[in-house]
Amino acid sequence: MKTLATLAPLTARLLEIQHLASAAALLSWDQETYMPPGGGAARAEQLATLQGLAHDKLVSPDIERLLARWIDFQSGQPVDTPDDPWDEPSRALLREVWRDFSRAKKLPSDFVKRLGRECSLAQQVWTEARKKNDFRMFAPHLQTIVSLKQEEAQYRGYKESPYDALLDTYEPGMAVSQLTPLFATLRARLVPLLERVVNASVKVDDQVLFRSYDTSRQLEFGRMVLTAMGYDFNRGRLDLSAHPFTTSFHPTDVRVTTRVYRQELPACLFGCIHEGGHGLYDQGLDPERYGTPLGDSLSLGLHESQSRLWENCVGRSRPFWRHFYPRLQQLFPDQLAGVEMESFYAAVNRVNPSLIRVEADELTYNLHIMLRFEIEQDLIRGRLSVEDLPGVWRDKMKSFLGIVPEQDADGVLQDVHWSLGAIGYFPTYTLGNLYAVQFYDQARREIPHLSSELEAGRLVVLKEWLNQKIHRWGRTYSADQLVRRATGQPLSPEPFLAYLEGKFGELYGFSGFS
Ligand code: ZN
Numbered sequence: 001m002k003t004l005a006t007l008a009p010l011t012a013r014l015l016e017i018q019h020l021a022s023a024a025a026l027l028s029w030d031q032e033t034y035m036p037p038g039g040g041a042a043r044a045e046q047l048a049t050l051q052g053l054a055h056d057k058l059v060s061p062d063i064e065r066l067l068a069r070w071i072d073f074q075s076g077q078p079v080d081t082p083d084d085p086w087d088e089p090s091r092a093l094l095r096e097v098w099r100d101f102s103r104a105k106k107l108p109s110d111f112v113k114r115l116g117r118e119c120s121l122a123q124q125v126w127t128e129a130r131k132k133n134d135f136r137m138f139a140p141h142l143q144t145i146v147s148l149k150q151e152e153a154q155y156r157g158y159k160e161s162p163y164d165a166l167l168d169t170y171e172p173g174m175a176v177s178q179l180t181p182l183f184a185t186l187r188a189r190l191v192p193l194l195e196r197v198v199n200a201s202v203k204v205d206d207q208v209l210f211r212s213y214d215t216s217r218q219l220e221f222g223r224m225v226l227t228a229m230g231y232d233f234n235r236g237r238l239d240l241s242a243h244p245f246t247t248s249f250h251p252t253d254v255r256v257t258t259r260v261y262r263q264e265l266p267a268c269l270f271g272c273i274h275e276g277g278h279g280l281y282d283q284g285l286d287p288e289r290y291g292t293p294l295g296d297s298l299s300l301g302l303h304e305s306q307s308r309l310w311e312n313c314v315g316r317s318r319p320f321w322r323h324f325y326p327r328l329q330q331l332f333p334d335q336l337a338g339v340e341m342e343s344f345y346a347a348v349n350r351v352n353p354s355l356i357r358v359e360a361d362e363l364t365y366n367l368h369i370m371l372r373f374e375i376e377q378d379l380i381r382g383r384l385s386v387e388d389l390p391g392v393w394r395d396k397m398k399s400f401l402g403i404v405p406e407q408d409a410d411g412v413l414q415d416v417h418w419s420l421g422a423i424g425y426f427p428t429y430t431l432g433n434l435y436a437v438q439f440y441d442q443a444r445r446e447i448p449h450l451s452s453e454l455e456a457g458r459l460v461v462l463k464e465w466l467n468q469k470i471h472r473w474g475r476t477y478s479a480d481q482l483v484r485r486a487t488g489q490p491l492s493p494e495p496f497l498a499y500l501e502g503k504f505g506e507l508y509g510f511s512g513f514s
Contacts (some may be wrong), residue, residue, distance in 0.1 A: 002086045006357040007093060010294050013057070014097065018291035020054040022249040029255050032241045044120065055112070057105050067278045071098050089294060099172070106155050114149050120420045122286040126419035135390050142418055143386045147378050149423045153380065163377050166424030170300045171431060173478055176377065179427055183370050185493050186430070188217025189401070191342060193501060194363055197351045198402075206347035208235030211335045215260045215268070220300035221331055222258060222272035230463035231256070231276050235283055243512035245277035246307075250290055254282040266348065269312050278303055280463055295473040298369065300425065302479055305434025305439060306466065312362050312433075313440040313499075314462065319454035321345050349507055353401040355410040363500055369398040372415075372426040380423065392436065395436045435483060438495040439470070442487040 004011070011422035024047055031043050043326040057063070062512035071094055072079050078086050078094045086094070110474055124142035153162035161176040168174070223238060248254040255278045258271035289295030297303050314320050318341075325341045330379045336344070357368040375392065378384035384392060393412040394404045405411035417425050443465050444450050453461045483491050505511030 002084055004087075004090050004093065007070070009308075010070075010097065011153060013063055013066070014293035017054050017057045020050050020057070024050040025247050026056065026249055028399065031245045032245065033239045034258060035197070040151055050114065050193070055104060065093075067101060068447065068473075070094055074359060076102065089476065092293060093292055093294055096410075096475045100293070103156065103169075106157070107152065108155070111148075111151065111155065115421055118144050119419065122421075123416070123419040125501060126413070126416065130292060130409050130413045133407045133413070135408040138413065138419070139386050139389075141388075143245050143255070145418060145421055146423070150380060150382070152479045157286075159437060161377070161381075163380050163424060167427065168378065168424075170422075170425050170428050171479065172299055174427070174431070175302070177235060179373065182434075182491075182493055183373060183430070186366055186497070187370060187400075189497050189501070190363065193504065194353065194367075194401075196353070197363065197504055197508050198353070198509050200510055202507070202509040204346045204350040205343075206350040207337050208336070208344060208347050209265045210263055211265075213261055213265050213332055213335060215262055216332045218260050218265065218268040219258075221328060222268055224327065225269075225315075226256075226272055226276045226279075228457050229273070229276050230460040230461045231279050232283055236279055238272065241252050244275050246275045246282065248285075250280035251283055251285045251287045251295075251471050264472070270315060270348075273315040274307040274311040277307035280310075280466065280469050281306040284467040285474055289474055295474050298473075298475050298477075298482060299479050300428035301415060301431030301435060302482070304429055305435030306470070308432050309436035309440050309466075311435060314454065314459065315343075316349050316362070317454070319346055319451045320459075321348075322455045323457040340482075346507060349503070351504060351508075353403050355397070355403060355405045356414055357489060363504060364401060366430045369426050369430040371400050376423050376426065431491070434491060434493055434496045435479075437490065437499045438483065438489070439466070441495045441499075442469075 027043060027047055027050070031040070031047075047125050063466065067073075070078055076095075076098050080086060092245040118141070122138075122145055126138050126142050129135065131369075149166060150162065151411060153165040154204075156165040156168070158168075159175075164175045167176070167179075207349065219238075226238060227233065235252045236254045236256065239255065239257045241261060244256070246254065246256045249351045256272070256275035258268050258275060260271075262266040281303055285297065286295050321341055321344065325344055328344075329336045329339075349361070351363045353364050354360060357365070357372075360368055371393075374396065375384065377390070379389075380384070386407060390408050390412050397411065398404050417423070443462060447461055447465055450462065453459075470482065475484060477485060483489070501511070
């Protein structure tokens with residue numbers, strides 16, 4: 001049996017590539033947290049050099065020669081000899097390195113540079129355009145990016161839809177033909193559920209979340225929750241940034257960020273829990289496999305499942321708040337005096353159709369994603385022109401959420417993704433929401449008394465379950481295989497829909513307790 005030891009010459013080279021990528025990630029983290037504003041231009045050059053080196057090393061003749069010894073380039077499969085086959089980890093490693101290598105080889109280097117340049121420019125213009133609420137300013141750049149992404153889809157290749165080629169970058173193996181019926185099922189149940197919530201006689205008031213809360217105490221509470229989740233501050237940090245994010249340089253050095261506003265309690269709180277979920281995934285990867293795909297996270301959808309599970313299934317649940325609400329009250333005795341836990345629970349779960357995706361509640365969030373999924377497909381297929389986008393956006397907002405933005409800054413200009421060339425990224429958010437509930441349901445079945453553990457603040461039992469079922473495997477399995485192994489079922493919208501219908505039916509008083 002051939003094992004990972006056979007692949008040592010390959011993994012040694014992969015480790016060098018990882019070192020370059022980790023150094024680049026550290027520079028990016030610094031850019032978002034502590035870099036003085038004047039450093040931007042030089043930092044962009046430094047990053048481009050490191051990323052270029054990592055890319056060149058991956059597609060080098062050196063790696064190609066090694067892969068040719070072990071992989072049949074026609075089929076992409078490991079070359080097996082019946083008397084001396086590969087063991088499972090080695091097969092997985094070869095499969096995934098081949099994926100990275102062949103994907104990187106498909107794009108001509110002048111195309112990669114062109115795309116990088118255009119995106120860097122488009123991002124600056126987008127920032128200005130959003131500030132000025134001027135879609136026409138951004139439109140020509142978006143047009144260029146759409147054309148480049150159409151070109152990219154051709155280089156990458158696809159079976160059914162050019163959009164599949166872009167989706168595959170973020171969620172390997174996922175396809176429009178799988179997402180379309182999935183999203184249709186979601187929409188068919190979410191829209192009527194939203195109508196019932198909006199028309200319910202029960203109204204939820206969330207004013208309590210917008211009183212004045214001392215920011216350093218908010219951060220203290222965030223750290224308390226992260227610690228209870230099992231986020232290891234010996235191998236991690238919490239810092240501030242304009243947009244919360246998580247990055248990792250190694251499982252022993254994982255950084256999360258949050259933002260904190262005096263008048264807005266949810267931003268820091270749920271920022272910490274959400275990014276903490278991402279952070280636990282990265283801290284839970286196998287350090288022995290660092291630098292190889294087996295020590296890397298699986299997909300954006302899987303990553304998002306970890307953050308959403310903690311943020312929503314746990315952080316917006318009663319058991320969580322039974323433990324943490326008295327502690328929050330201790331930190332903010334004046335602001336929360338006389339506010340019952342039950343009202344606080346309702347406030348953090350309030351449903352309100354709104355214009356901005358990142359502020360959306362659990363119920364409406366996926367409607368924002370479906371709208372973007374439809375638009376992106378039409379753009380890539382050439383069925384929708386960029387100049388018609390603002391109008392199409394308003395029409396779709398009306399039909400999905402029943403509200404219409406007055407200005408493009410709150411509509412088509414709100415997300416950074418397109419300016420970064422990240423078309424095909426949005427669906428991973430919804431996939432993350434679905435995976436999250438499916439995993440959480442399974443954890444409840446497998447961990448005895450999970451609710452009472454959470455009520456006692458022992459969140460770490462859930463972290464350990466996720467470590468075992470998900471984190472430690474890296475990219476050993478495909479997302480589909482991992483979900484089946486962890487839950488016994490393929491990905492399904494049912495657990496998520498049942499969860500929402502139960503939770504909001506009860507909160508808004510139109511179904512019994514469930
Ligand atoms: Zn996230």
